Amino acid sequence: MATTTDRSRRAFVMEEAVAILTRTPATLDALLRDLPDGWIAAHEGGNTWSPFDVVGHLIHGERTDWVPRARIILEHGEARAFDKFDRFAQFAVSEGRTLSSLLDQFATLRQESLRELAALRLTDADLERRGRHPELGVVTLRQLLATWVAHDLDHVVQISRVLARQYTDEVGPWRAYLRIISGTQG
Amino acid sequence: MATTTDRSRRAFVMEEAVAILTRTPATLDALLRDLPDGWIAAHEGGNTWSPFDVVGHLIHGERTDWVPRARIILEHGEARAFDKFDRFAQFAVSEGRTLSSLLDQFATLRQESLRELAALRLTDADLERRGRHPELGVVTLRQLLATWVAHDLDHVVQISRVLARQYTDEVGPWRAYLRIISGTQG
Numbered sequence: 001m002a003t004t005t006d007r008s009r010r011a012f013v014m015e016e017a018v019a020i021l022t023r024t025p026a027t028l029d030a031l032l033r034d035l036p037d038g039w040i041a042a043h044e045g046g047n048t049w050s051p052f053d054v055v056g057h058l059i060h061g062e063r064t065d066w067v068p069r070a071r072i073i074l075e076h077g078e079a080r081a082f083d084k085f086d087r088f089a090q091f092a093v094s095e096g097r098t099l100s101s102l103l104d105q106f107a108t109l110r111q112e113s114l115r116e117l118a119a120l121r122l123t124d125a126d127l128e129r130r131g132r133h134p135e136l137g138v139v140t141l142r143q144l145l146a147t148w149v150a151h152d153l154d155h156v157v158q159i160s161r162v163l164a165r166q167y168t169d170e171v172g173p174w175r176a177y178l179r180i181i182s183g184t185q186g
Numbered sequence: 187m188a189t190t191t192d193r194s195r196r197a198f199v200m201e202e203a204v205a206i207l208t209r210t211p212a213t214l215d216a217l218l219r220d221l222p223d224g225w226i227a228a229h230e231g232g233n234t235w236s237p238f239d240v241v242g243h244l245i246h247g248e249r250t251d252w253v254p255r256a257r258i259i260l261e262h263g264e265a266r267a268f269d270k271f272d273r274f275a276q277f278a279v280s281e282g283r284t285l286s287s288l289l290d291q292f293a294t295l296r297q298e299s300l301r302e303l304a305a306l307r308l309t310d311a312d313l314e315r316r317g318r319h320p321e322l323g324v325v326t327l328r329q330l331l332a333t334w335v336a337h338d339l340d341h342v343v344q345i346s347r348v349l350a351r352q353y354t355d356e357v358g359p360w361r362a363y364l365r366i367i368s369g370t371q372g
Contacts, residue, residue, distance in 0.1 A: 008231040010352040016222050020349065023217055030212035031342070036202050045194040136359040146356035147364065153350035154366040156217070157343050163206065164339035166196040170332035173322040178333065180340040 012146045014122065021114060024152040025107035028055060031159065033103055040099050042166050051159045055102045056090025058155060062109035064089075066148045067116050073131035073141045074120070081132040117145075198332045200308065207300060210338040211293035214241060217345065219289055226285050228352050237345045241288045242276025244341060248295035250275075252334045253302050259317035259327045260306070267318040303331075 010016065032040065032051055043050045049057070069082045094102060120126075127142035164180045175181050196202065218226065218237055229236045235243070255268045280288060306312075313328035350366045361367050 007227055007229050007236070008234075008351070009355055010224055010228065012353065012356045016224065019221055019225070023221070026216035027213055030216045031209055035205055035209070038196055038202065039205070041193055042196065043193045048194075050193070133359065136362070139359055143356065143358035143360060146353045146358075147360040150350045150353045150357050150360075150364050150367060153346045154364050156346040157350070157366050160339045160342040160346070164336045164343070165194070167198065167332040167336045169195055170198045170329065171336050172329035172332075173319065173325055174329060174333040174336075176322070178336050178340050180343050181336060 012127070012142050014127075014145075017145055017149045018114060018117070020149045021110065021152060024058075024156070025103070025110050027156060028058075028159070029103050029107065031156075033100060035099075039163055039166070042162050044162055044165060048162070049158070051162060052094065052099055052102070053090055054155050054159055055099065055106055056094035056097075057087070058152075059102060059106050059109060060086065060089040060093060061151070062106065062113050066144070067113045069131065069144055070117070070120065070141060073129050073144065074126070076131070078130050078132045078138060081134045084134050198313070198328050200313075200331075203331055203335045204300060204303070206335045207296065207338060210244075210342070211289070211296050213342060214244075214345070215289050215293065217342075219286060221285075225349055225352070228348050230348055230351060234348070235344070237348060238280065238285055238288070239276055240341050240345055241285065241292055242280035242283075243273070244338075245288060245292050245295060246272065246275040246279060247337070248292065248299050252330070253299045255317065255330055256303070256306065256327060259315050259330065260312070262317070264316050264318045264324060267320045270320050 032055070035051075040052050041050050043053075064083065065085050072080055072082055122141070127140065127145070129141045130138050131141065131144070133139050161180055164178070168175065168181050171178060171181060218241070221237075226238050227236050229239075250269065251271050258266055258268055308327070313326065313331070315327045316324050317327065317330070319325050347366055350364070354361065354367050357364060357367060
């Protein structure tokens with residue numbers, strides 16, 4: 001548990017987590033909507049994801065991961081493992097869609113998720129309830145919700161990194177100063 | 187120069203660069219405005235920067251770095267080195283300010299910067315004009331503008347990473363899956 005003077009760690013507080021979760025759709029909307037197609041389809045080579053792929057992944061998470069897993073913990077505890085999360089579902093789900101329609105859908109689904117989360121009226125005791133991850137083993141509801149927040153931010157990082165690295169060659173000597181391109185810290 | 191089929195690199199195109207630069211203030215606004223204070227003051231330990239510090243740094247960049255340096259290149263070429271950029275100016279400038287006022291100011295300054303950039307009516311030949319960085323040596327205007335874009339995105343990455351890492355302990359076993367926390371890629 002973080003102390004009040006340590007600014008590098010925070011203890012999970014529901015309202016603070018919801019404050020981040022609420023903002024993610026608008027953040028991605030501001031960053032991505034109506035960007036030129038080349039940026040939207042940009043990736044980091046090989047099988048890495050584009051901003052378009054990431055938004056599809058976040059949509060799939062709203063449908064099958066966060067609130068559904070919270071419900072499994074509350075209803076079944078450790079007796080029933082979570083369903084496995086399909087990290088590649090977005091490729092089929094997003095096919096032929098526009099980025100705008102994906103952003104709209106993510107915003108709608110996130111709003112619904114947060115409404116459902118509020119309706120659960122979780123107590124501090126609830127947050128300590130345990131479930132079973134198919135690979136990671138025993139986890140708590142509190143850890144699941146903290147992961148939801150960090151996962152959102154991880155993908156904001158990923159999208160911004162993918163975009164920045166498109167200019168790896170174009171920045172010339174400044175490469176040395178841009179951590180996101182030089183890779184010294186990301 | 188990127189080929190059209192390589193999605194991991196893009197050649198610098200003014201309109202595409204401006205598309206990103208235009209969006210940064212709204213992205214940071216969506217992510218940060220009215221967040222609980224603990225998030226705004228969060229950092230990564232030691233002398234690392236908080237989201238509050240980063241917005242101040244971006245404000246200082248609008249005032250002294252990007253368009254001012256473009257003007258030095260256009261007016262003086264390699265004959266006059268850029269003024270050094272003060273990476274710590276924000277600590278004095280931001281003192282006692284609210285995050286909201288910093289976000290407002292950044293949005294206003296960015297709008298002005300982009301208006302000035304448009305007024306320069308840069309040609310392809312202008313983009314190849316050279317200036318002199320006090321440490322990096324000869325750079326082109328094209329590299330300066332590409333760096334402006336990557337620098338914005340680098341700081342979106344930084345802010346998101348700082349926030350995500352606050353939950354390093356709270357995510358429990360999921361740490362292994364969150365690249366932003368495990369540090370395997372950032």
